Amino acid sequence: MCQFKLQTCNKYLLLIKKMLVACLLISPTLFASELASIEPSAGLVYQTQSGIKHSAPLLRSRVEMHVNGLINRVTVTQIFENDSDNWINATYLFPLPENAALDHLSMKIGERLIIGEIKEKQVAKKQFAQAKVSGKKASLIEQKRNDIFRTEVANIAPGEKVAIEIEYQQSIQYKPGIFSLHYPMTITPRYAPPMPRLSRAERYNYLSNLLTEKHSEQQHLFWNDRWDWWLQNNENQQLAEQTSVVIKDKSDPDLLVELKIYLHSPLEIESINSPYHNIKTEKLGASLQLISLQDETVIANRDFVLNWQVLQSEQAKSALFVQNIGAEKYGLLMMMPPATQFTEAARINKEVIFVIDVSGSMSGTSIEQAKSALSFALDQLAENDTFNIISFSDNSEFFATNSLPVDNRSKAMAKVFINQLQASGGTNMQVALKDSLRGKRTVYADKETGLRQVVFITDASISNEQQLLTQIAKLLGKSRLFMVGIGSAPNHYFMKSSAKMGKGSYTSIGDVNEVNRKMSALFEQLSAPVLRDIQLNWADGSPVDYWPQPITDLYQGEPLQVVFKIPDGKKALQIAGIKFAQNRAKPWSQDFSLQQQQNAQGIDVLWAKEQIDSFDLNRELSNLEKQQKITALGLKFHIVTKHTSLLAVEQKVSRPRVIDSVNKQVKTHLPQGNTMRLPQTGLGSELYKQLGLLLLVLVALLWIFESCFYKLKSDLEGVCR
Secondary structure: OHHHHHHHHHHHHHHHHHHHHHHHHHHHHHHHHHHHOOOOOOOOEEEOOOOOEEEOOEEEEEEEEEEEOOEEEEEEEEEEEOOOOOEEEEEEEEEOOOOOEEEEEEEEEOOEEEEOEEEEHHHHHHHHHHHHHHOEEEEEEEEEEOOEEEEEEEEEOOOOEEEEEEEEEEEOEEEOOEEEEEEOOOOOOOEOOOOOOOOHHHHHHHHHHHHOOOOOHHHHHHHHHHHHHHHHHHHHHHHHHHHHHOEOOOOOOOOEEEEEEEEEOOOOEEEEEOOOOOEEEEEOOOOEEEEEEEEEEEEOOOOEEEEEEEOHHHOOOEEEEEEEEOOEEEEEEEEOOOOOOOOHHHOOOEEEEEEEEOOHHHOEHHHHHHHHHHHHHHHOOOOOOEEEEEEEOOOEEEOOOOOEEOOHHHHHHHHHHHHOOOOOOOOOHHHHHHHHHOOOOOHHHHOOOOEEEEEEEEOOOEOOHHHHHHHHHHHOOOEEEEEEEEOOOOOHHHHHHHHHHOOOOEEEEOOHHHHHHHHHHHHHHHOOEEEEEEEEEEOOOOEOEEEOOOOOOEEOOOOEEEEEEOOOOOOEEEEEEEEEEOOEEEEEEEEEEOOOOEEOOOHHHHHHHHHHHHHHHOOOOOHHHHHHHHHHHHHHHOOOOOOEEEEEEEEEEOOOOOOOEEEEEOOEOOOOOEOOOOOOOOOOHHHHHHHHHHHHHHHHHHHHHHHHHHHHHHHHHHHHO
């Protein structure tokens, strides 16, 4: 009997030990299975009272473009549908072209139509929040960056569909014989560098600066600039977080885009193509064609680009468009630079600093495209050139301590360096700009006949654009900055702005098959500058109110496109600059008669948009001056800017006050080919705490039982003896 009890005791002890081991083994699986069942907090995902889950994202976007000459007028319809039992407030972060002037908003619910009004940003946010709380339907469009906007829709009823329609205008890009437009569909998650916290002393000094008159004007300016710097860095951090958490996972529904383009061209079109999407064309008239997607809709995971080529004999050397609006008149001039006969003997010696982004956002096809572009670029260098390579992520790494002469040995060593590059880490572009623009220079940088050119290869997935542009303006010196955009959805705004400020050009490579063609064209430009120090004046010598300012240097194949205001009585325009020919620089000018014009619409909006962008990049203006000028233009021309927003509010109350509404975020696609690992959030952290506590309690109980059984076993063994 005693032995039987001991055997039973041993059996229970063994069972308890197995249960302890099982708890430790199954806990990771338990965590994983439970976390997999959690619905993410972002995205239009809801659960009914019966426990059934629904997904009701932005069903699709409908995009309709009307291209007339050099101007593209675009209507984007965003359709939200609430397939749940809750009232919801939806938010959607989305991209637009970096040169888009967004000037119209309407909200449609059934047959009801509410037209949006332009307001100062803070006023619009306050009125939207009031409408949201009071149960009124409302929509707010605000700019987060020049190419990133946010739609907010308040109080969508269960089972209700709301259509938000926005309109914008942009100018068409033109290179010899080729017209081009692009429509972005997704956002590469942005990186923000670590931000030092504002100390208690700094907060105290700023507040005391506001509340007292004891400080000097210089101290006031210092603390205001310091505070603006902190606010900008804080905004960068928020945007970086937003662009990461809004990326969808496999369980979220796809976002779809339907796109149609009505293309009106006075010149006969020779060919139309889209390099990244399948399209179909339909001729609607002598000068009108309809371009649409082959499959009607596509997943919104990469930029759409459309190119069309006119017949060679009809390529325009210049075109002048004029708009009369009330008592004011505006002009748009597109001009190809004067032709230069390029020969190897006239090639300009240059130092080329290649900078390649190897951060985590470049993982996947982007890093392969970048390495291919860099390797091909090396082969385009001439024997009298020198070069160096800088790779960067969290920090930068030099290929060589100084720029090397171009020969077979240096190129072979450089290609070994390139092949070993791997994508990982953050996008610390500040250190790369500092090293490339302020680094050691060869003798070519100081000679009139030599050039120092920095070629920056990146997707620019950064959120601190303004700080980086300020850095470029401060460090540029005699260098010229050329940006090469890599990937299916690069940061076009930053790279175009950088090239403009760096007096260079911007090239976008969206597919590895484009590398050779586009890098060849870029290096033809690098070796053949055409015009610099460009200015516009009226024929009588008076200045022209033209934008952008300043006009960047022009390289071979790069057109000049400028918008300006035309005072009464002006009949002729003069463009002047310094022309490069046969390795020499000499003055050049050309006159344009306003009588040889074509009528157009929307130039006033482009004039205002170019002015806004130029103010934003102007480092000589204070933040307050920029805000005042940009706000005034936004309100006058009804344009969404960083200081003005569009707001539509329905006056009647829709949601009963006794019912709460739920805030939800629409999720977007990671750009095609991008395999970056997104930063982990606190998803499921509360569940981890609860499961961890449960396991601790269970292990403690089993340990107590085990101790009791060991005591019982000891007592039984004593009795049996």
